Amino acid sequence: MQISRQERELGKFVSKLVRDLRERAIEFLLFLAACSSVATTVAIVAILIYESLAFFEKVSLLDFLTDTQWTPLFADAHYGILPLVAGTLVTTAVALAVALPLGTISAIYLSEFATPQLREVVKPCLELLAGVPTVVYGYFALLFVTPLLQKVIPDLPGFNMLSAGIVIGIMIIPFISSISEDAMRAVPVSLREGSYAMGATRLQTAVRVVFPSAISGITAAYILGISRAVGETMVVAIAAGLQPNLTWNPLEPAATIAAYIVQVSLGDLPHGSLEYQTIFAAGLTLVLMTLGLNIVGHFLSKRYREIY
Amino acid sequence: MSGKENRKMRGIIARNKLADGIFAIVGLLSMLVGLVVLLALLVQLGIDGLQRLSWEFFFSFPSRKPAEAGILSAWVGTALVMLVTALAAIPLGVASGVYLEEYARKNWIADLIEVNVTNLAGVPSIVYGLLALGLFVYKLNLGESVLTAGLTLALLILPVVIVTTREAVRAIPSSIREAAYAVGASKWQVVWDHVLPYSTGSIITGVIIGLARAIGETAPIITIGALTFIAFLPDSPFKSEFPYISFSWLQAPFTVMPIQMFNWVSRPEPAFQLNAAAAGIVLTVMTLAMNGIAIYLRYRFRRGIKW
Numbered sequence: 001m002q003i004s005r006q007e008r009e010l011g012k013f014v015s016k017l018v019r020d021l022r023e024r025a026i027e028f029l030l031f032l033a034a035c036s037s038v039a040t041t042v043a044i045v046a047i048l049i050y051e052s053l054a055f056f057e058k059v060s061l062l063d064f065l066t067d068t069q070w071t072p073l074f075a076d077a078h079y080g081i082l083p084l085v086a087g088t089l090v091t092t093a094v095a096l097a098v099a100l101p102l103g104t105i106s107a108i109y110l111s112e113f114a115t116p117q118l119r120e121v122v123k124p125c126l127e128l129l130a131g132v133p134t135v136v137y138g139y140f141a142l143l144f145v146t147p148l149l150q151k152v153i154p155d156l157p158g159f160n161m162l163s164a165g166i167v168i169g170i171m172i173i174p175f176i177s178s179i180s181e182d183a184m185r186a187v188p189v190s191l192r193e194g195s196y197a198m199g200a201t202r203l204q205t206a207v208r209v210v211f212p213s214a215i216s217g218i219t220a221a222y223i224l225g226i227s228r229a230v231g232e233t234m235v236v237a238i239a240a241g242l243q244p245n246l247t248w249n250p251l252e253p254a255a256t257i258a259a260y261i262v263q264v265s266l267g268d269l270p271h272g273s274l275e276y277q278t279i280f281a282a283g284l285t286l287v288l289m290t291l292g293l294n295i296v297g298h299f300l301s302k303r304y305r306e307i308y
Numbered sequence: 309m310s311g312k313e314n315r316k317m318r319g320i321i322a323r324n325k326l327a328d329g330i331f332a333i334v335g336l337l338s339m340l341v342g343l344v345v346l347l348a349l350l351v352q353l354g355i356d357g358l359q360r361l362s363w364e365f366f367f368s369f370p371s372r373k374p375a376e377a378g379i380l381s382a383w384v385g386t387a388l389v390m391l392v393t394a395l396a397a398i399p400l401g402v403a404s405g406v407y408l409e410e411y412a413r414k415n416w417i418a419d420l421i422e423v424n425v426t427n428l429a430g431v432p433s434i435v436y437g438l439l440a441l442g443l444f445v446y447k448l449n450l451g452e453s454v455l456t457a458g459l460t461l462a463l464l465i466l467p468v469v470i471v472t473t474r475e476a477v478r479a480i481p482s483s484i485r486e487a488a489y490a491v492g493a494s495k496w497q498v499v500w501d502h503v504l505p506y507s508t509g510s511i512i513t514g515v516i517i518g519l520a521r522a523i524g525e526t527a528p529i530i531t532i533g534a535l536t537f538i539a540f541l542p543d544s545p546f547k548s549e550f551p552y553i554s555f556s557w558l559q560a561p562f563t564v565m566p567i568q569m570f571n572w573v574s575r576p577e578p579a580f581q582l583n584a585a586a587a588g589i590v591l592t593v594m595t596l597a598m599n600g601i602a603i604y605l606r607y608r609f610r611r612g613i614k615w
């Protein structure tokens with residue numbers, strides 16, 4: 001059977017068309033997949049705002065921001081977010097007091113002092129710290145760190161923010177040390193050599209040359225660590241007690257925003273009730289806090305970035 | 309230079325060297341703090357929990373009597389939830405990563421997606437729980453089920469999968485792509501036959517790290533209302549008669565390992581805390597093993613590839 005030239009041309013045209021169509025379809029599908037992350041963000045914001053609006057129809061924003069009690073589950077209900085914010089800030093502050101110095105010093109040591117062999121071994125081990133489930137850290141804070149602290153501070157209550165904060169701090173060390181170290185190692189060797197040539201020691205080079213040059217990466221590491229500490233839930237829920245408590249004293253028990261959300265979710269939560277809406281209002285506060293942090297960090301790292 | 313200045317200079321040098329030496333020790337110590345704590349944590353878990361680890365512990369349901377309680381429903385729940393998470397997160401994450409790296413033009417949409425992925429990685433995990441509670445449980449009526457939990461954790465680890473896919477794909481030299489184009493391959497053929505197979509190793513590493521994180525996540529699962537006391541198993545995904553596969557387990561109520569552990573930790577009786585330690589050992593060994601495998605794979609792939 002003879003196939004005419006026309007038919008052959010048509011066949012070529014059709015197969016090219018099919019191939020083009022398939023390519024377009026695949027590209028479109030991949031694009032949709034890439035949009036899923038944007039959709040997630042939109043959905044998070046939409047859900048939080050939608051449920052919070054319902055909450056603020058019943059509770060005034062002024063009460064929410066200024067009332068010093070948070071007792072939505074009691075008969076005498078108060079809806080002041082301050083105690084939860086205070087708890088969150090105190091545990092975060094304790095965590096940062098542990099993690100920032102230890103993480104930064106570890107990063108400087110790993111990047112500027114350690115031999116390559118030591119670094120190859122220690123860095124993965126430190127990263128394993130980030131792999132331990134948070135609920136296990138909670139157990140550790142409640143049954144190991146708190147009893148240990150009680151030997152030093154005898155009248156420390158069984159639930160307290162200090163031990164939760166310390167454990168969160170240790171948990172976020174790898175975030176800070178690992179990313180800061182990457183940033184410091186990315187600083188060109190020529191800068192270090194210039195400093196060494198002027199007679200500077202390793203420490204002087206690290207602190208005055210490498211650290212400032214890597215500051216934008218280090219800020220990013222700090223911000224990620226702080227975001228983790230602010231949003232950490234299980235350690236606080238297990239080791240810090242679940243009582244909202246407006247205090248700045250880390251030796252006392254208190255609840256954080258995230259711990260409150262978990263506590264309420266543990267009970268039976270009627271959909272659409274005011275209690276149900278409180279966790280979304282609390283969640284919105286948490287998101288705004290981390291968002292604020294990220295924006296501040298972004299500008300700080302822009303402001304102090306050293307161009308080399 | 310006079311002798312006096314010379315001595316002064318030597319003094320400064322000696323002081324700087326001393327500071328340098330002291331910092332080397334301080335640095336070593338502060339690095340050790342993290343490692344010592346990790347060790348203390350493992351030892352503490354081991355001391356408390358090893359006595360409770362036994363065959364029965366793995367194959368008993370939770371119980372009101374601490375000595376008879378086990379983690380059967382917890383680890384089965386974890387396995388099923390992880391299956392859903394992997395099936396949802398891997399295709400979605402790899403597809404997004406490939407799109408951003410191979411297809412996306414440099415425009416504001418690509419920038420938006422990129423900034424968005426970075427920011428999602430910093431969102432507290434409990435917020436994903438709220439999203440799931442509002443969206444999956446009540447708006448889409450999926451209920452407090454294995455499916456909801458799996459999808460929630462998939463969203464949570466999506467940024468990890470996307471970022472590692474992008475890095476893996478970026479590491480493949482463009483000469484490979486050009487060679488494929490030169491013999492007439494279409495874009496998708498280049499991606500499917502060359503780019504993806506060569507980056508599989510690194511992508512798997514990222515997926516394992518993501519899943520290890522998902523296994524340990526507690527807060528979002530509590531938020532969607534997983535039950536803490538479950539003394540039955542979901543329906544089996546396999547059936548003896550046609551069509552051999554059943555999906556009713558997707559809608560089943562469930563519990564997972566970290567929730568079981570949390571439940572035991574928060575009880576006042578010390579006997580339950582031993583159970584918590586035992587569950588903690590299982591959980592920690594699982595996540596550390598997964599992280600260890602990922603680190604090993606990353607090390608091997610980095611060594612093995614020579615373009």
